[in-house]
Amino acid sequence: MPLTPLDLDPIPGTTPTASPHSSGSITDEDRYSRQILFPGIGADGQQRLAQAHVAIAGCGATGAAAASLLARAGVGTLTLVDRDFVEPSNLQRQVLFDESDALQALPKTEAARRKIAQFNSGITVHAHVADLVPANIAELFAQADLVLDATDNFETRYLVNDYAVSQGKPWIYAAAIGAYAATMNILPRGADSTGQSWEPTACLACLFPKPPSGPVETCDTSGILATAVNFAASIQVTEALKFLTGQPERMRRTMLSFDLWSSERSEISASRPRAGCSVCDERSFTHLAGEGRPHITLCGRNSVQIHEHHRPVDFAAMRERLAPHGDVRFNDLLLRFVRGPHTITLFADGRAIVQGTTDTTIARSLYARFIGS
Numbered sequence: 001m002p003l004t005p006l007d008l009d010p011i012p013g014t015t016p017t018a019s020p021h022s023s024g025s026i027t028d029e030d031r032y033s034r035q036i037l038f039p040g041i042g043a044d045g046q047q048r049l050a051q052a053h054v055a056i057a058g059c060g061a062t063g064a065a066a067a068s069l070l071a072r073a074g075v076g077t078l079t080l081v082d083r084d085f086v087e088p089s090n091l092q093r094q095v096l097f098d099e100s101d102a103l104q105a106l107p108k109t110e111a112a113r114r115k116i117a118q119f120n121s122g123i124t125v126h127a128h129v130a131d132l133v134p135a136n137i138a139e140l141f142a143q144a145d146l147v148l149d150a151t152d153n154f155e156t157r158y159l160v161n162d163y164a165v166s167q168g169k170p171w172i173y174a175a176a177i178g179a180y181a182a183t184m185n186i187l188p189r190g191a192d193s194t195g196q197s198w199e200p201t202a203c204l205a206c207l208f209p210k211p212p213s214g215p216v217e218t219c220d221t222s223g224i225l226a227t228a229v230n231f232a233a234s235i236q237v238t239e240a241l242k243f244l245t246g247q248p249e250r251m252r253r254t255m256l257s258f259d260l261w262s263s264e265r266s267e268i269s270a271s272r273p274r275a276g277c278s279v280c281d282e283r284s285f286t287h288l289a290g291e292g293r294p295h296i297t298l299c300g301r302n303s304v305q306i307h308e309h310h311r312p313v314d315f316a317a318m319r320e321r322l323a324p325h326g327d328v329r330f331n332d333l334l335l336r337f338v339r340g341p342h343t344i345t346l347f348a349d350g351r352a353i354v355q356g357t358t359d360t361t362i363a364r365s366l367y368a369r370f371i372g373s
Contacts, residue, residue: 028122032074045245046074052244053077055144057132057160059108060084061224062174063150064096065233066240067125071116073241077124078116080109081140083131083305084353085334085345093226105345107333129333131307131351132156134290137163145192146243147171148236154211155287161204162288164188165280170243173204174236178222179261181232184270185239185251188280198248199272206274207255228260303355304363311350318346322370342366 028050036046052075056063059082067078086094086101086108094108101111109127116125128140132151137159141147147164149171151157157173164171168190174183186204191197235256242250254267278284315330322328326339335346342356344366352371354363 028074031120035073040247040250041241041245045241048245049074049241050076052146053079053144054146054148054240054244055079055081055141056148056150057156058082058150058152059096059112060090060150060152061093061226061229062176062233062236063148064094064108064112065230066148066150066174066237067112067116068095069233069237070240071120071123071125073237074120075123075240075244077126077143079126079128079140079144080112081128081130081132082108083129083347083351084108086111093224093229095226095230104331105334105336107347110333129347130349131305132159133307134159134288137288141169144169146240148240149173149175150233157204158211158287161186162279162285165203166283166285166288170248172236172239173255174232176228176232177224178259179225179228180257180259181228181235182255182257183232183235183239184255185253186270187248187251189273192243192246192248194246196246196248200280201253202270202273203277203280205279206277207268207270209278225260231258231260302358303353304358304360306352306354306363306367313346313348313350315346315348318371325370337370339366339370344370346371 028046032046035041036043041049054070054075054077056067056078059067059080063080063082067080070078084107085105086097087105088102090097091099091102096112096115097108107127107129109129113125113127116123130136130140132140141163147160147169149157149160151160160171163169164186165188168188170185170187170190172183172185175181184204184207185201187198187201188203189200239251242248253269253271255270256267258265273280275281313335315335318335319328319330322337326337328335328337330336333348337344337346342354345353345355352367354366357363
């Protein structure tokens, strides 16, 4: 089933923003005047940004901040991919969302698309409510000049690394937890749409051949400061602007980490690929091939995600089926079913997030019982 971006009607109660070229509208000359004055961008750089396309994997805290910064900078096209919806706990750090989004449980990419349209109607935003997996990553990211990582798990990061290296497509890693932020530029061997090439850097697997094993800190276990998120996103987007304006030689070639609370800082060289790297040297793309990828994955917040892609759901019919068993609400984008301590959020492709448990057996049982197998 082909993936299509969400192009919904304007938010009820609002007036669509006029085209940037219509009478009385905000002109690009006015909007970007201060950025054009910066020698690193200039008029030519601003033109390049307008023609650029950036994909963002994840639209939570880091992704929302990065999307906002890129849209305000005038990057012409953004592709946003996220599997989740807005919750009240997101409002502390996820800058594109408000209380209404959380109360509606609006998918994050759609909420972000609507907010971006309010402050820069000249930007094209493709919003995909989807889990990024081997089966769809090529279709989602093929047109992007650059990919920004804003995910919350290493499984997806290694998938992005495999895809980017296989296609010679640059991507930028970013992470934030507690007061800690980290970011790294990955420039695989390749060239941009103008034919400009660059010296390749290390890839993610060069520095970390395998994903971390055992318990991994998350914002659910260690908390997170909004300042750490915005620090990571600001550095990530600044590096993106260097690349998009044709200056890859200015991009940092280290993995940078900084703890904003303790002021501890470190850098690890990533200046060149590691000989013998299974990904960028041996060209073994196991994550892209989907090897060992679980059908059911944990996604934090006392919840389990169940992958059931390309299984279209009729929300109206599902509501009738579930109504005798609990509280059911739905809109065009998702359905929420609450029964006792558990909430099942069902998306249009059959994927679901089961909240109230981290036990995959219980989550699978609930899904099979109420949604079907």
